[in-house]
Every structure is written in C-alpha cells, then in structure tokens.
Amino acid sequence: PVDVVCPPDPAGAHEQTMRLAIEAAHRGPRGANPLVGAVLVSPEGEVLAVGHHRGAGHLHAERDALRQVAAGGDHGAVDLHGATLYCTLEPCRHHGRQPPCTEAILEAGVGRVVYGADDPTPDASGGAAVLRAAGVEVVSGVLSGPALAVNNRWARARREGRPFVTVHLAQSLDGRIAAADGTSQWITSSASRLHTHRIRRRIDAILVGSNTAEVDDPRLTARLPDGTLADRQPLRCVMGRRPLAERARLRQGRPEGDGWVQLRTHDPLEALQRLGAIEHDGHPVRHVLVEGGSRVLAAFFAQDLVDEIFAYQAPLILGAGASSVGDIGVTTLAQARRYTRDQAEGGAVRIL
Ligand code: AOF
C-alpha cells in the first residue's frame, strides 16, 4: 500500500465524506472524550454506515460504524477490503474504557482508512502507524483543521492537565439567579432541571463553592424524573475553605457509598488539576460540572476555564439580586469571554 498525506483529491471525495463525518461527530455530547465521527464507504462510493461517539464509556465512532454493517447481515459475508473508513480523528491504538479501534478495523478487514486530525493524547495516538504496519492504506490530514477545531477545548483541557468543564446556568432574562431577598426556587423550570440531571449522570464530578454548599444545602446527586437516584453518580466536590456543616445534605452517606471531597483552595485551575488526579468509578475525573455560585463561576470564567455552557433563561426580570456570574475582571467589550452556539442538545450554548 502507498501511504500519503493529503494526496491529490481532484473530485473532492475525501473532503466531502470527511464533512459528513464531522457532522456526525457533533451528534455526541462533549466532555471527557473528544467528539468523533466515522463514515464507511463502499468501493463504489456508496455510504454504508455513519457512526459517532456517544461519550466516555460508549463505543468509539469507528466501532459504531462497523457494528452497523455487521448488524446488517451475516458478519462474514461483508467484504470490506475495498471499503474506506473515514474518521475525523486518528483511530486509537490503546485500551482505555474501550478496546483499540485499530483492532476493530483490522478484524473487519477494512482496506483503507482516511482520517482528519492526529490524536493529541500520547497513549491513544499511533493508530495510523499500527494500521500501516498491518497493510492498511492510510491517508491522514484530510480537513485536519476543521476536524481538530471540533475538539479545540477538549484538547486544551488535556494540555492543561485538567478535566473538561461544563457550566449549567438557569437564570432570569437579566442574568440573575436569585431575587434581592435570596429566593431562587422559581428559576428552575422543569426542562432545565431535567437537563441538569441528565448532565449530572454523564459527568465524573460536580463542584460548588463552600458558600453555596452552606446556603443552598444541595444534594448534588443525579436523579431520574421520578426523583429516584440514577445508576451513575458524580463525585461531589466543594471548593473553598469554609468547612461543611455536619448536617449538610451533601455529607449524608448514600447506600452506594459515593463520596465527596473538599478542595481547600480558591484557585480553580489547581482545584481542577487535583480533581483530575482522583479516580471515580474506576476512572480519572475528566469531566466536571461547575454549578455555582456566582463567585466560583466568576473564578472559572476569569481564568477562561469554562469549556461548555448550557444556559436556560426564565421569562422574568428581577432588576436586583445575585447575578449568575460575578465580576471576572472584564472592563471593556473586547475582553469578554465569547462563546459560539452549538447545534447539539436542543440549541444550548456551547463553546466551539
Ligand atoms: C477513537 N475513536 O470515537 C474516540 C477516540 O477511554 P476510551 O477508550 O474511550 O478512550 C478515550 C481516548 O480515545 C480519548 O482520550 C481519545 O484519545 C480517544 N478517543 N478515539 O479512535 C473515538 N472517542
């Protein structure tokens, strides 16, 4: 086989199919793992399967695409030697929470792999070399810019040695989370509440400031619509020096024994890096939901550590009361933290 980096592609077929794969990548949720898409194409150019990664713990995009072909009939009857697998990211070669994609590709007998961006993580990368050594034709770097941009914040979190950070805001139209007297119950519409519990189920850890832990006395558990506990629970974290009251609900032991930690620091990057070294459910913490309050959120925004935002606005104007995010040191518009609207998950606001 001939190995080439971005070979001539006069008909633009590689780029056209890679665009489809990038589109598929966006169907997954952001978090511990990158967004990845994969498209399997027959020798005649027919799209056989479109796959995507659904987040940490789920199948990788390559296996998601290959599984559809295997499920479509007798596995042995599908000859993929002339087929091409397009992947937005270099197929992994490591055993993480999922087995290596390189093994799935070789087992399926796929003749050619075309991918976008190299995997920036040392343990997962190197899949292209493994495939080439096994005789698979590998083309790299097709639309590598856009394929990489999809995961720019994920890659940045990895570089900074910290978990990916999601923030969920539920606020009034004028950006407040409580009225002047502190009442705040009204703000949580059922749609916003359901969504926050869905996020709590897929993250590794949830974090609030010690002031919020005292004032709101939250449980910080992931609950199902009927109020019962979900099967997966995040590690619960309190950031700050104020000690947590003995009677705090967050302290209450649960039968499953999920713990909580206090991070006695006011530096958000340090808190995140410490969390990244903790194992929860057998895996390092790689995705954190920061729930508030406004001072803690301000500290994370000030250091540009928020990778993704889901914002819910209740149709209310309060005029006074705590704003959702405190002072982040921005004094002129040019310094604003800017976010881009993302298509996934009901048009919530996410950074790209
Ligand atoms: C791929 N295809 O769809 C994804 C990849 O814990 P794991 O096993 O899910 O591994 C996560 C790592 O694998 C992640 O950090 C990234 O390097 C790569 N993600 N690779 O071939 C995929 N999601």
Ligand code: ZN
């Ligand atoms: Zn993989």
